[in-house]
Amino acid sequence: MSLSQSDPFRDPALVNQDDAIVTVWSDIGCPWATLALQTLSARAGERGVTLLVDHRAFPLELFNERPTPKAIIDMEVTAIAGLRPELGWQDWSGPESEYPVSTTPAMAAVQAAKDPSVGGLPASDQLDAALRRAYYEQSQCISVHARILRVAQTCPLVAVSALDAALQRGAGLADVFSQWGMARDLPVQGSPHFFVGGRYAEHNPGVTYHWTAPPGTGFPRLDEYDPAWADEVLDLIETSQVHGTTK
Template identity: 50%
Template sequence: MAAGISCPPNTIVVFSDIGCPWASLALHWLRRESASRELVIEHRAFPLELFNRRGTPKPILDAEIAVIASTEPELGWRPWQRAESEYPVTMLPALEAVRAARSPEVGGARAADQLDAALRKAFYVDSRTISLYSEIISVAEECSELDAARLAWELRRGHHREAVHEDFEISSSDLVQGSPHVFLPGGRSVHNPGVSFAWTAPYGQGFPVIREYDPGVWRALVHASISTSRQQKEENDVDRLG
């Protein structure tokens, strides 16, 4: 693993933004391929609005969502169904909630992954305003793995806001290339695996076009993570015996 980013055995670390459709596609496949295995997805924030000093404009997200949803209908994504005045203007509270859910008091890494998936569904499928704390807690109450009341307590006190900004500092380094960036046990990492795209005109002025799309890449990444984790466990067992 690159210096500064820890990736324990049986863990895949993902830097992403909840408002990044490409990250949401990657996580869809990572969850599907790792669902029946002992792998944990550890979420780290790649807050695009801090990089860009603005929320991602809705027309850009609309274009990206449309091309991804038409390529992968299984996602069930839909165009925004509510008034534009209800559109989320920030993803920072949602990112903070996922980081808070990682704490043992709220639920841990699996709870954080469940909340992350639920928040993405709330946004991309159900058109819910996940920039609101009230909506985030409502989504959390639908998650079986976490304590929604404790999450609300943690968010009121802002205990995990600093962690989002710490992730931003790491994301600003050469270690992380964008959202999503996936780090695997054993030191391997890859930015936006399984898909390659370009814009028909300068970013935000044309339309995104997917050049390559290979869901098998995510399956290979999960299998490689399992294999590496098993090898690390065997080596650790030998070290303890020695």
């Protein structure tokens, strides 16, 4: 969806002001967000496009004032993975007692990793992707500090000791709460919502789905997934990289 060059899409609180950077508002525990990010990353790799993502937290548990129900996540994962098995997702296979009741600590780590001493935006994006793999593919409890650091050790761009020290100081958590507050006032529709400068904004791109009945009695049905949206985003990024368009 193309946008005008007017506000609010020039608001740095909403979108990174570098047009070569994708801003994504999402929750790590949202399967739809993870589908979109994996789609974009895979397509960028196929095209040889350097992808840089500025992750902003859209913490569902804070909006909804409860943990995201495992039953809903399980059904959404099944619906998505059944249509896109190449994602490599698995049903939760860990003990029920280790299921992550909160993704806020993981999202705080992603925010903390943005600090140059930890690795900056590239490290933040690498850590976000690794935490999602740990959750959706390996059934790891990404609520726990030690597990987050263990995942970070698989990320070459992340300075793990610096991340550990930052998290012990509380870095990242204030950012999650601040972004939660901003998302309520900004035109962020949910998780995920993608922005590229003032030219692109899309909530849950490429997805056509519905619930057969309200959650609790019905099931999510993924009617169609069109990954062509990723090429639209990457075309914009390539143009910006060539022309160096930063506001």
